[in-house]
Amino acid sequence: MSSYRLHYFNGRGRAEVSRLIFAAVGQKFEDIRYEQNEWPTHQARMPLGEMPVLEYEGFKIPQSLTIARFLAKQFQLAGRDNFEQAKVDAIIDTISELALSLATISREKDEAKKQEGMRKLFTEEVPYHLQHLELLGKSYGIGGPFFVGNHLTWADLYFYDATENLLRINGTVLNRFPWLILNRQEIERQPKISAYLKSRPQTLF
Amino acid sequence: MSTYKLYYFNGRGRAEIARLIFAAAGEKVEDIRYEGSKWPSYKSKIPLGQMPVLEVDGVKLPQSMAIARFLAKQFDLAGKDNFEQAKVDAVVDTSIDLALKYVPIHFEKDEEKKKNRYEQILLNGASFFVGKQLTWADLEVYDMLDIIIRINGDILQAYPCLQHHRQEVEKQPKIAVYLKSRPATFF
Secondary structure, eight states, rough: OEEEEEEEEESSTHHHHHHHHHHHHHHHOOOEEEEEETTTHHHHSSSSSOOOOEETTTEEEHHHHHHHHHEEEEEESOOOSSSHHHHHHHHHHHHHHHHHHHHHHOOOHHHHHHHHHHOOOOOOIIHHHHHHHHHHHHHTTTSSSSTTTTOHHHHHHHHHHHHHHHHOOTTTTTTOOOOHHHHHHHHHSSHHHHHHHSSSSOOOO | OOEEEEEEESSSEEEEEEEHHHHHHTTOOEEEEEEETHHHHHHSSSTTTTSSSSEETTTEEHHHHHHHHHHHTTTTOOSSSSSHHHHHHHHHHHHHHHHHTTTSSSOOOOHHHHHHHHHHHHHHTOOSSSSTTTOHHHHHHHHHHHHHHHHHHTTTTOOHHHHHHHHHHHHHHHHHHHHHSSSSHHH
16 A cells, blocks of 8 residues: 555546646655545545545645645655745745635636636736746746746646646636746656656546 | 844734744744835835735745745744644644635634534644644634634634633743734734
């Protein structure tokens, strides 16, 4: 049995950043995926009744970004010292604000409200956060293609993941941000990540 | 030895967790507070035009949680190893989920679940969330519940463990001093 077991639905969603971290370092893990109808029978076994959950040495850790940060630290993808980790965290938090807004609007059931919400998101909030990310990348990336310190960190992986969802909705969303485009290309080029992206399950979310 | 400056509005808000960490650790910080009217003229000097911002030896760091986690690690309030730190982070993230739902000031049935979970984690009689000593998870939960209690003072009636937890945090000598002396603000 693997030391790491990741529980989630059969989709990218809130688990994908962790899967990207495992892939980037070539670490084996049990990628457990529940179909929607299976989930209710397993729900009570999760600490907060929610997923993703990482099972590590028998202990269940909830909260997607906590899991990702823990894994990043385990595998030296979190930043080289406390201050570098803080820069990585600042980028993660900025991306997270963006991801949360998209998730909230996507869940809107009223079609008209959803359209309006999406329109506002892509004309206001998305450029706002992308601008910040481009700024931070240029500042913390010290001239290289990665967000922090001229080496791969989970900030790059989370950015890749979050923008995947944006690009599927609007393919031009990064056009005004050349640094961010180059960053994504750099991530796609990493051999282990490239192999993973080709082989991972294709899912709707 | 690093020097720290914390920039925020004149209120608890998103900076208070950092202030509580400085207080709990007995560490000094220049606690810079801008009145709403002064903020526009300073906005361009701050990395993302947002506050709080922490300046460490002249370098500016944004994002309230990144700041808090960094300080907690600097001052050994983050958890003893990576795994303990993950447990602390999980408590903090759950606390944030609770706070986010409170922005429309309703009390949803959902919140019962979250508070129940906190109770469960504490139910073995522990005073602190992780590792039998104060971490920033305790400070974060304290700060978040503070916001809710100010809106509804009875909210913890059914949660004796959380009440006990708050008393434990408030009893910490450095925190007791800080709570008595901090500015009383609307937010």
